[in-house]
Amino acid sequence: MSLLHLAIVLPFIAAVFVPFLFKGFRSVHTGWFVLLVPLALFIYFIQYMPVTSSGQTVSQTFEWIPSLGINFTAYVDGLGLLFALLITGIGSLVVLYSIYYLAKEKEALHNFYVYLLMFMGAMLGVVLSDNLIVLYMFWEFTSISSFLLIGYWYDKERSRYGAQKSMLITVFGGLSMLGGIVLLYLMSGTFSIRELIGMSDQLMADPLFIMAMLLVLLGAFTKSAQFPFHVWLPDAMEAPTPVSAYLHSATMVKAGIYLVARMSPIFAESGVWLWLVAGFGIFTLFWGSFNAVKQTDLKGILAYSTVSQLGLIMSLLGLGAAALHFDTLDDNMYMTATIAAVFHLINHATFKGSLFMMAGIVDHETGTRDIRKLGGLVNLMPITFTIAIIGSFSMAGLPPFNGFLSKEMFLTGMISVFELDLFNLNTWGILFPVLAWIASVFTFIYSIKLVFKTFLGKPQFDKLPKKPHEAPIGMLISPLILVSLVILFGFFPNLLANSMIKPAVESILPSLTDAGQEVYVNIYFWHGFTPELFMTLGIILTGIIMYATLAKWQGIYNRIPERFTINGVYDNGLEKGESGSFRLNEFIMTGYMRSYLIYIFAFFVAILLSTLGVRDAFAIDTSNLAEIRIYEVVLALVLVAGAITILFAKSRLTSIVLLGVVGYSVALFFVFFRAPDLALTQLVIETVSVALFLLCFYHLPEISRKEERMKFKIGNAVISILVGITVTLIGIASYSNQSFESISQYHIDNVYDLAAGGNMVNVILVDFRGFDTLFEICVLGIAALGIYAMVNFRGVRRQKG
């Protein structure tokens, strides 16, 4: 186990000690101890930066289950390192923020930090694993730890609902992804992503390829809250704000993005991939931004905004795949799309993290997150306002913040769809820039709304539960660091270009760099009077007009009935699924033995008869039959008469006597067929069992001793006749299909020589096959003990109460 592996599992190890630290040092906030972990990891991962920026990768293998090809292979390349730095960097800031956000007296901090560390370790494992099964394992760890974190205030009903919803949706996606992984393994015989990338041409031709792609994408889409699986994210806002800032803006929701980026080299040659990733991404972008405008909760706005921004990154990754279809990188605009995706990924983590922390501060200091009650906080909370305005303007894509740069690159990517004559993109592709533009307008509106409704306007402090004031400095440090990064990346984007973005893009599109081409990243503010600049101007103009007239057109949101929203479908589906399966169970499991017997016999008949028919197994072979003798016929008539009369007997006593007749006739058959031992046993057993039946009859309660014929039920009659026919047909067929001689000649030859006996039946019972007899004796012993127990101990439980 190398240092790299230790770094990945360090959060898990640290999580073990958290409860002890919580109990042992009550005077110190547990977060201070926890803070050391992500900080140390961040510093550790920074050291890899020179390695990856020079185009190299690091790979360490720790054997786990080598016989199944499952090894914990830690693999650091540009993409993995970018995510690892995001996870540890923002993780440190979030832990710092949470120290001030969560009070040490009131909260169950040991739970919180255990879950958070578990999550951090799981995320590191996801982004730094080369083995798909290990990746899946960490993936499910993120689902579980995020479930725990969302349900952190488990006494709140909404928290539990949100936790359950996110669990159901992300685990559904996770399991689909596992299916995709298994299919990939079936196609290639390896779980290693790098080996899969090497085989991508061969995989493309495989018939399972599309299925594997769809399943993997399902996993990525559910995790990254893409339409229509985005519904869990707004409900996950019941989590504590540090959790929302960390999981639902910077890390977990980007696991799906990571997966798409990581799998791009395997799948991206296919047109289906491009259409699915880009198409779902762009629609999610639109839908998220459209819905964000109607939210009244600060975190609700941010949740939908996250959904929409994730859609943006996703659509860029999808379009970036088009770069693979061009041989040269000169003027390759689709490469720009991938660069924009990576750049926006970083930008989004910075500004969304700060905005969530801002929302947490507002909530913490005023007691509400409802923007209808907030307003006019600018004079009381100037620093928070500064954070909010920088974050929001960056989100809206305004200069001079980093959001502007990535938004411009995004628009460049979307416009370039026109020039792409691949996969019918030149016809339906017009939707991409149009939806992108509309979504950007809505993004502008909700970003402005977020700041202006909270901090400007007229103050209404009487509605607030608390008297608002500026947050303590400790709470402000993390968002201040993040917004300074927003500005820093805004003014000096090329700080990131070669150190972070270039290696990440090279990992997403390795086939291009393998061909000896250089990824050239140069992000700059001013690129002349290009179409995207006019689009940005249009966005700002339209956005301002629409924001000013918000009250006039807000009514359209109420036009969509609850039933047709995705949430309605989810809630309804869950409820219908529950009630449906309940009703199905009620219908099938009646509690009556007779209906279960009907199921059993009906399936018995259906399966056997259909097998007999399908396999054409029925045959009659009369060559091997014995001669029929007259007394056998008569005895058979006696037996049949007795058996049939049992069914129509009026009294139960008659039935019992007739059963005795049947048993005695069978004994006589044994005589006819020369089986003296069987005949003896049959006679004794028949007598004993008739006596037992009489005993049962005698103890029947008076009321059920009513003399009455068995009721005729057509269904029962049909099934019993069918069962009889089935068994008869199978008996005839199997007698006609005897494929080999019986082994009984051996017994005949050796009954005296080997076993020293004259009675062959008895020799078989105790000598040749004495094992069976032993356990038959056992059965009888158990039956006797059981009857004794039932008769003698029946009152014991009742007496004990």
Next chain:
Amino acid sequence: MLDMSVYIALVAFAIAMIGIVFRAIKGPSTADRVIALDSLGISLIAVTALFSILLRTSVFLEVILLLGILAFIGTVAFSKYIEKGAIIDRDRHK
């Protein structure tokens, strides 16, 4: 000749058994049925004996003896049941 007469006897007993079973089915009282069952047992003894002659074997002798005992025990048990409602008395220590 012996075989022939045994066959005739067998068929005769078979017909007798059909009659007995008819009685067992028809009733009308339980006692009729019990008697029918008893006669069925005795007929079985006869059929078994005849059959042993036919097969030239003595292995069914035990079956004959057993049938005799069982038919007796069964009939007694049934009779006691019809008369007292119980087969094994619990009051013997009194």
